[in-house]
Amino acid sequence: MAKQRAGYYAALLTVFGMNYITVLGGMLAGISAFLIIGLLVLQLIDMAESPYIGIVAFLILPGLFILGLLIVPAGALWERLKRRKSPQAAPAQPPLLPVLDLNKSHTRRVLTVIVVLTGLNLMIISTATYQGVLFMDSVTFCGRVCHTVMEPEFTAYSHSPHLRVRCVECHIGPGAPWFVRSKISGTGQLFAVLFHTYPTPIPSPVENLRPSRETCEQCHWPEKFTGDRLKIITHYKDDEANTASKTVLLLHIGGGGNPTNGIHSWHISPEKRTYYTAVDEQRQKIAQVRVVRADGTESVFRAPENKYSKEELAHAGERQMDCIDCHNRPSHIFKMPSTEVDAALSDGRLDVKLPYIKKLGVEVLTAAKGEEGDLSQIEEHVRRFYNEQYAQVVKESPEKIEGAIRVLKGIYSDNIFPKMKLTWGTHPNNLGHEQFPGCFRCHDDFLADKEGKTVGQDCTVCHSVLAWDESDPEILQKLGV
Ligand code: HEC
Ligand code: HEC
Ligand code: HEC
Ligand code: HEC
Ligand code: HEC
Structure with missing residues (x-):
């Protein structure tokens, strides 16, 4: 037993001790393997977020x-080359590749x-590759590794209805070819960040x-959404x-x-x-729209000839309209000041009883455009306004x-x-x-057949x-909303 163990030690020494x-290669591989396994365990118990x-x-x-694994055989090869060159080896040069004699128990052990x-x-x-792929597909990797670069999209995503949908499910979708394409462009992006x-x-x-x-319809299939949807929008006056x-x-959403x-x-x-x-x-200015029906007939709507310059038209390319031509912000929903202030008033984060808060809020937000000192401004x-105009409110309810x-x-x-130059x-x-x-990019009266x-x-x-901007719409009373 002891002899056998000694034999395996000798075999190990032959593999690594050359x-x-x-x-060095063996140590590098060994330590990395040890750390990989350690970190995998930490991940399993959710310690490594x-x-x-x-x-x-x-x-x-x-x-x-x-x-490390590549260095091990490289070292062995280097050693053999050195031995072949050494003067002692001169008369009977050892062959370049090892001779395997399976009758020797030492050789068998080395092979084992x-x-x-x-x-x-x-x-x-x-395991590491599989975990690596999972990791690269994770929201943590896409949204948080290049923190500054992805901060706007990640922040907006975190408030969106798609918070539970991973970035790759919209950006890449299933299937190997797109996976490979995304990894190739991802490598380029990594360099861009570095x-x-x-x-x-x-x-x-x-x-x-x-x-x-191919991505959205993994979850939303068009046959599903049918019919009309009631939408109540609350605005606040100035x-x-x-x-x-x-x-x-x-809204006449309709469906398949x-x-x-x-x-x-x-x-x-x-x-x-x-x-x-x-x-x-940004696909905001549209020069032509073409509708092609199943029977092959076509309608073409064009902008008047002089609306866009020749240079503009020269760069234009045609694109088939799909979900994201309307839903271009399903997940990164950046809003405008008035929408945000309305929403905050509507859900009570801003107190409706604060005089002029709608007008003031929109004003101060609109004035801020992503420069140093915006927040203190x-x-x-806000302080100046209430101190000057409504000292009573400041005194009674400063909170x-x-x-x-x-x-x-x-x-x-x-x-x-500001760091990404992203503003209203x-x-x-x-x-x-x-x-x-x-919608009025096309649904407008300048595009005509x-x-x-x-x-x-x-x-x-x-x-x-x-109802349109009514304080107490009759229709809502009828519906009991
Ligand atoms: C529900 C689908 C969806 C999810 C989930 C999603 N995105 Fe997007 N993303 C889009 C769409 C659609 C666009 C706009 C595409 C266009 O107009 O070509 C976009 C655009 C972007 C852009 C370009 C800049 C911009 O704001 O238009 C970045 C960067 C981006 N996404 C990063 C991310 C990251 C990081 C995540 C995960 C944290 C993520 N996305 C999750 C659908 C999604
Ligand atoms: C992995 C599944 C998945 C994918 C892919 C996906 N969605 Fe969604 N989507 C959801 C879920 C879940 C909701 C939330 C439903 C809810 O909150 O009631 C949602 C909600 C929505 C809503 C309603 C939002 C609202 O304000 O109520 C729209 C619009 C939408 N998705 C469009 C898209 C578009 C466009 C794409 C492709 C760019 C897409 N989705 C891709 C799962 C997905
Ligand atoms: C012509 C523009 C347009 C296109 C193209 C379009 N949508 Fe929509 N979609 C809308 C509008 C407008 C609404 C209603 C928005 C609202 O409720 O505020 C809507 C609503 C939705 C909703 C919410 C439905 C509900 O009952 O609340 C989902 C989910 C959705 N779309 C997914 C998709 C998907 C997936 C595609 C691509 C297959 C797509 N849409 C293509 C304009 C479009
Ligand atoms: C091509 C489709 C389309 C046409 C045509 C159209 N709308 Fe709209 N309208 C929409 C969509 C989509 C919304 C956004 C609904 C939402 O908030 O999700 C909207 C929103 C609105 C709103 C609410 C805006 C807000 O935030 O308060 C009003 C008011 C409105 N439309 C009036 C009109 C009037 C008036 C016309 C005729 C001149 C018109 N619309 C024509 C698609 C259309
Ligand atoms: C890229 C151009 C384009 C955009 C953007 C666009 N549409 Fe359209 N839409 C068309 C064309 C072209 C027609 C067909 C008009 C015709 O044949 O008279 C059409 C037709 C429609 C129809 C059917 C009209 C009817 O008479 O029955 C609806 C509904 C519609 N669009 C809704 C929308 C909504 C909602 C949006 C915005 C979310 C939108 N469209 C954005 C090009 C566009």
Whole structure:
């Protein structure tokens, strides 16, 4: 027994003890393997949440491990080459590759050691690779590793209805070819981050995004959404009392089951495909729209000849419209000051009883555009206003003003990211037509076909406006809302 063990020690020594290089390689591999396993265990018990631990455990250590494994045979080869060259070896030069004589028990042991270690190594490498892939697909990796670069998108994502959807599910989707493409472009992005050559802000639309029907429709299938949806929008006026008013829309969302009526039934029906040509990067200025029906017939709507210059038109490319041409902000929803202040008033974060808070809030937020000192200016401005105009309020309930300052600063930090040069309206939202052109990029009277027929802007095609800026809409009373 003791003799056998000694034999295996000798075999191990033959594999690793050949020279300093192999020893070094063996140690490198051994220590990396030990640390990888340790960090995997920490992950299992949820102790290693930091994105940097992930990078070390699944990207750097496996790299060092494989490097160590490569050094071991390289050292052995180097040693053999050295022995062949040495003067003692001159008469009977040893062959370059080892001679395997399986009749020798030592050789058999060396082979056993190599086979067992290789099996172990493969296990470690495959586990680390698998975990590495999972890690690179995680929200932590996409959203938090390059913290500054992804901060705007990650912050907005964290408030969105898609918080439980991983970044890769929209950005890459399933399937090997897209996976490989994303890793290739991801490597480029990693270098851009290392050398600070990334653009600020990160541009949108995302180049080469996978067709959204292949990603969104993993979860939302068009047949599912049918019918109308009641939408109640609350705005607040610029007056002292911040008077609330309500707009009630019946949105005709439509769906696959109802092929004639509604937004989805029209725009994502397989019966008709819409192609459009935009002259700007952000796809806001549209020069031509083409609708191709299943039977091959086509309608073309064009902008008047002189609307866009020749240079603009020369760069324009055609694109088939899909989900993200309307839902371009399903997850990174950056809002405008008035929307944010309305929302804060509506859910009580801002006190409706604070005089002029709507007007003031929108003013101070709009004035802040992503420069140093914005936050203290918001604070100063609000304080000054109430000190000068409503000293009584300041005296009676100072906490209301402190609360308002805190909420306004929060709104600022959710939407403005100076380091990435992202400010109000950097990323327009295409769903609607109030703050950005949205649907009216095409549903406007300047795009017309040969007969002069325009893309419809009839106010009842997309929604019925049941109430418009009313303080107490009759329709809501009827519905008992
Ligand atoms: C629900 C789907 C969805 C999820 C989840 C999602 N994104 Fe996006 N993302 C989009 C869409 C759609 C765009 C805009 C694409 C376009 O207009 O071409 C976008 C754009 C971006 C952009 C470009 C800049 C911009 O704001 O338009 C970045 C960067 C980005 N996403 C990062 C992330 C990160 C990081 C995560 C995870 C924390 C994530 N995304 C999760 C759908 C998603
Ligand atoms: C992995 C699944 C998944 C993917 C992929 C996905 N979504 Fe969603 N989506 C959800 C879930 C879950 C919700 C939340 C439903 C809820 O809160 O009721 C949601 C909600 C929505 C909503 C309603 C938001 C609201 O304000 O109520 C829209 C619109 C939407 N998704 C569009 C998209 C678009 C566009 C894409 C592709 C870019 C996409 N989704 C990709 C799962 C997904
Ligand atoms: C022509 C523009 C347009 C296109 C294209 C479009 N949508 Fe929509 N979608 C809308 C509008 C407008 C709404 C209503 C928004 C609201 O409720 O505020 C909506 C609502 C939704 C909702 C919420 C439905 C509900 O019942 O609340 C989901 C989910 C959704 N869309 C997913 C998709 C997916 C997935 C695609 C691509 C297959 C897609 N949409 C394509 C305009 C579009
Ligand atoms: C890229 C151009 C483009 C954009 C952007 C666009 N549409 Fe359309 N839409 C069209 C065209 C073209 C038609 C067909 C008009 C026709 O044949 O008269 C159409 C038709 C429709 C119809 C059917 C109209 C009818 O008469 O029955 C609805 C509903 C609709 N769109 C909703 C929307 C909504 C909602 C949005 C914004 C979220 C939107 N569209 C954005 C190009 C566009
Ligand atoms: C091509 C489709 C389409 C047409 C045509 C259209 N709308 Fe809209 N409208 C929308 C969508 C989409 C929204 C956004 C709903 C939401 O907030 O999700 C919207 C929102 C609104 C709102 C609420 C805005 C707010 O935030 O208070 C009003 C008011 C409105 N539309 C009025 C009109 C009027 C008036 C017309 C006719 C000139 C019209 N719309 C034509 C698609 C359309």
